[in-house]
Amino acid sequence: MTQTIAAKALSRIYGKGRGWAFSQADFADLAGATTINSVFRRLVEEGTIRRVQTGLYDYPRYSDLLQQSLGPDILQVASALARKFRWQIQPDGASALNLMGLSTQVPAQYVFHSDGPTREYEINQTKLRFRRVATRETKFKHPESAVIVHGLKSLGPQHIDAKTIARIRDWLPDSQRSQVLKDTKTVTQWVRAAIREICKESVHG
Template sequence: MAGGKTINSVFRRLAEEETIRRVQTGLYDYPRYSELLDRTLGPDIFQVASALARKFKWEIQPDGASALNLMGLSTQVPAQYLFHSDGPTREYQINRTKLRFKRVATREMKFKQPESAVIVHGLKSLGPDHINDKTIAKVRDWLPEAKRRQVLRDTQTVTQWVRAAIREICKEPVHG
C-alpha cells in the first residue's frame, strides 16, 4: 500500500504534466480544452461544488441564478455561484469565481431529486411573469424523461404557480 507521500508525489507529477489540475487542496479535475476559444477551460463549478459536498457529507442545491445557469436558461457566467447547504456557510475561491455555500433550514432542502431543487429554485428566481412556452420547453429538454414522474411527485407541496409550471414541463411532448 502506497503511503501519503507517494500519493501526493503522484498527484504533483500528474499536475506538472498537466494531465490533471489542482483545483483546491485534495481536489483535482481533468482540464478541458476548447477548440473554439483555443484555450483550457476553468473547472466545472457544479462538479467542484458536488465534490466538496461529497467530501464534507453536505446536501446542496443550487440557488436561483446558479440553477438557471445549470438548466441553460441563462448563458451569463456568474462571478459567484451560490448553493444552499445543510452544512456550514462557507466560501471558496476557484480561479476568479467565488463558490458560496449558504446554510439553510433543513425544510428548504426537502427534495429527494436533485433535478426538483434545480427546477424549483430556477423557476422561483425567474418569477411567474417570466415563465413562458420557451422556458417550459428549455427546462423540458434539460430534464430527462425518466425523471419527470419523480419530479412531479417530489414537488407536490411547492407554491401553486411553480407547481403549474412543473406540470407543464413534465407533460409528455406531442409528436406529430
C-alpha cells in the first residue's frame, strides 16, 4: 500500500517538474499525513527531493553548467506555503521584477501581500515575507499571472519595450502561456496588451 502511494507521489512530483515546491497538503488526496511524511523522508534520504523548511520540500532544479542543484525557487516556495495555509498571495512590484529577472538589484527579501497573517521565513539565506494586506486586487489562478501583472504595473506602460517583453517571455514557460492569457482577461487594458505580446508565440489563428 505504502509503495503504491509512494509511486503516485513520485509521479506527481516528476509531473510538476524541477523547481516545484510542495507540502503534505499537496498529497492529502493520496493518504494521511503520517504516510505522506514517511514517503517524503525516504525521498529526501534518496536525494530525490530536498527539505526546504519544516514540512516544506522541493524537487530541486539542476544546473548542467554548474553540475549542481540550484537554490529553491522562491515563487514556488511562496506558492506552496499559500496552498498549505490556504492564503491568497500577490507579489509586490519589486519582488515581481526580481522573480522575472528584470531587476539588477540582489533582493534582500521577497515580499508577498497576503490575506493571511504577516509571517517571515528564511529560505536559503533569503527572506520571504508575507505581509497581511486588505486588497481588492484580482485573484489569479496561476502565480505566474500575478508576478507578470504586478511586475508590469511596477514598471509602468512607458517602460514596456520589446526587450522587456522578450525577457518576460523567456521567463514564462511555453506550457503556461495559454493559462496566463486566460487568467488575465480582466486586467487593465495596457497590461493585457503587454501580456498578449508576451504570450503571442503560443497563440494560434
